[in-house]
Amino acid sequence: MEFDFLRRFRRFFRRRYWDEERKRELEAYLEIETDENLARSMSPEEARFAATRKLGNTTRIREEIYNMNSLGWLESLWQDLRYGLRVLARSPGFTVVAVLTLALGIGANTAIFSMINSVLLRPLAYREAQQLYLVREIVPELSQTYPTLPANLPNFRVWQSECHSFDEVAIVGGSAMTLTGYGEAEEISGGMASSNLFHLLGVVPELGRTFLPEEDTPGKDHVIMLTDAFWRDRFRGDPGIVGRTVAFNGTPFQVVGVLPASFRFPRGAQFGGLGGGLPSGAQYFKPLGLDPKQFSPLGEFDFAAIARLRPGTSAGQALAELDVIQARIAKEANQGVGLRAVIIPLEGAVVGTARRGLLLLLVGVGAVLLIICTNLANLLLARLPARAREAGIRTALGASCGRLVRQLLTESALLASLGGILGVGLAHFGLQWLVAAAPADLPRLDEVHLDGRVLAFAALTSLITGIVFGALPAWRISRADPQQTLKAGAVTITEDRSARRLRESLIGFEVGVGTLLLIVAGLLTTSMVRLLGVDKGFSAEHVLAVDVSLPPWSYTKLAQKEEFYENVLERVRVLPGVKAAGWISRLPLQGQEKVDGINLPGQSVPGLQVPVANYRYVSPGYFQAMGIRLIQGRLLEAKDRDLDVALVSESVAKKMWPGENPLGKQFRPGDDERSRVRVVGVVADVRMVALEEPPFMMVYLPVGSPRPWSGSYSSLVVRAAVAPETLGPTVRGAIRSVDSGVPIRHQRTMADIVSDSVAVRRFQMGLASLFAVFALLLAALGIYGVVAYSVARRRQELGLRMALGARASDLRNLVLRQGLSPVVAGWAAGVLAALAAGRLMRGLLFGVTADDPLTFAAVTLVVLATAALACYLPASRATRVDPMVALRYE
């Protein structure tokens, strides 16, 4: 009511002027009063003196007016800041250590948060992305092998016309086509989508248009949309591209549009695996061009179905409606199996397992920051006795307790802000490293950057950090009795028991958090070791894999393709350094493909209840090259061409012919009534999808088998006597010498494939270990600091003990015992916390339980040994105290 803020602000900036004015005014008063006193016949000195006495303390008056003109908080903040800077500058060692550790802590938190910001908080940049759901199908009879399945085409068409809970439904599948006429022939991967996909996502093309509904029908589907990156790379960003014709697979496609640069689309794996693959970075989209009538309602679950929920409809309602439709489809199909559906929020599906891992990292990096705070609080507490004297003087001079607390908090906030600014710089560089090290599986990883939200996070973290580590010392100093601190003098402020206990509990806390982090990192590491040690079924060392795709226009007949494969093999086998070589239609760890039933003759099991296996076409030499063990019978040989023979994996033998000799047994692959294949050998099970996943049943058919096979894609597997990557050029040369028009899609070692398949885990484990080691070192530093400080303080006492006959080992043990007791308490708390938190870790572990005794024992050893070392150094210094010096010290 009194002062309106603006006026006050104006006054604030004119306060010096007003001070001058009032000073002059007060002088004028003095002169007038002196005149009057002179008139009362006082002597000049007397007159002046009386006037001055009457006016009182002019400085005080001016000060009061000056304060009226000032913005109290702003001014005292400025004072505190300047004073704080001076205090920090006076102890540069402490300041540098504090700012650097804070910068590391805040920087690491900022970097991890910016990953979370991009990956978890805004995974999909589509219109109202929270309304988007992924629809997957469930065949209860298959749920043992496939809990859920992608969508299939005919069912999608039914949903599209009948499910009213959805505004719109679209489907996407993988696609790969060979581009010619623009440089070397190259296979390009992209997606095939129902024409409404981009409308559903709310994506507007940068150039041209999206697809028209009629372009979904076969024959009218020779139109294509390019992604921005593909358009720029391959077509040099040609603005006149729309309307032009480009040859894919030897067929002309008309470019109808270019997608915006910001457009991103999830990979097939993020949709839970699709028929056509759909790798990351799809470069084009084409319409479906498929006839639903050619698909069965209970097969070819190859597509990701994305639905936009009608506003006001709940996911539960949509699912209920969908399940009614599904039940009807299953009934009409009359195959003796049921059909249900499940809808999953698209964002959740895309982020998938990355969520838990990233949140774990955030907790880990937050714990490191907490330890940093604890260390700094401890350091500040140790400096407190010196500050207490200063605080005592200030209190005696009239500083309020609030003002003292504010001063200390300003200092710690200043430290934290400096650390924060430096930390954001570190985060900027750390982030580049993180993104490079992170597995490509993380969605939207390429978009991770420091934005406003991240900077706000960094600022907030710095502020909170400053308050957290400054609060405890501030609280202590506010309770200090000024009389006591002043009376005690500078040297012998004995540390009271409560201060020591406070510092010890901080140490306990640090050790506890460090132990917890180490256990988490230890469990992740053990998981990783177990995972890499798992029996993959093949041996990855010394193996090179080269993927090719045969251009469909020059390889129209299967016989041509088989001839190509045979010719390449002949040339590769004789290359120097090659021990064995063979082809396979899809490599291990690359996911499922060509899943079909194993029908035993004479048994009639309803369609979908037939056991299913992954079928692969292999050439002679594959098993030798991949190092897959033969268990029974023989491997495939050149003479098996055109014969209906097969190898099966061990799990097939056990499942189909338990207790019998599988050799010579016959079965029908899939629905084909005519052909039968005969088992000639049994090979070891192989991890097909991921190291974590148990092996799937496998059937291997010979290349050239009469079974239908497109044969367009294959991988050449070469076992080398030398480092496998050195064979790359000669193997590629051999392929080119057979046909230079065949594009080579990938070339990598099997070791790389294995390593890529555990990339997410390695990333999590690596960062968790980094944080844990960092935490341990910080805790050790904290322990060292506290013990060293207490030894320095107790020199006199230790000297006295020595003078009274204590041996060096007695003193050392005394210091060790006192230093280690909070460590042991903290370790115990950390172990208990790890046991309690074990449940949260379950999904991240492999082959190890969350209470693995070995890991716990190892962590215990590491923690106690590190702590003992941190105590031992100052403890041994205690034994070197010269009693005479120590006693004279006072």
Add this chain to the structure above:
Amino acid sequence: MPKKGSPPLEGELLQGTLDLLILQTLVLGPAHGHTIAYAIEHRSEEVLQVEHGSLYPALHRLEDRGWISSSWGTSENNRRARYYQLTPTGRKQLAQQTSRWEELVRAIDRVLRPAEE
């Protein structure tokens, strides 16, 4: 803080009363600090002693609120002095504050002497 040794009533001057007294003094015309203090002391027959430690801050406050304005002038005996005068807002405030003061005095009076009625 009140200065020790002042006349007894000084410390008990009600908050805001000094403002009222200053405004009232200025009704008679512009005056400088010294005159204002003198006038208050004189007219209260020396009962109210004006503490200079509060006079000048009070003048500053009133001016800041816009109830009085000031300018440099020359005093009776040729000294430079800062003269204060009432602004129209100040005049209105004075009327309001005076009636509130009188109300207050009557109320206290009623409380102190209930038996006589």
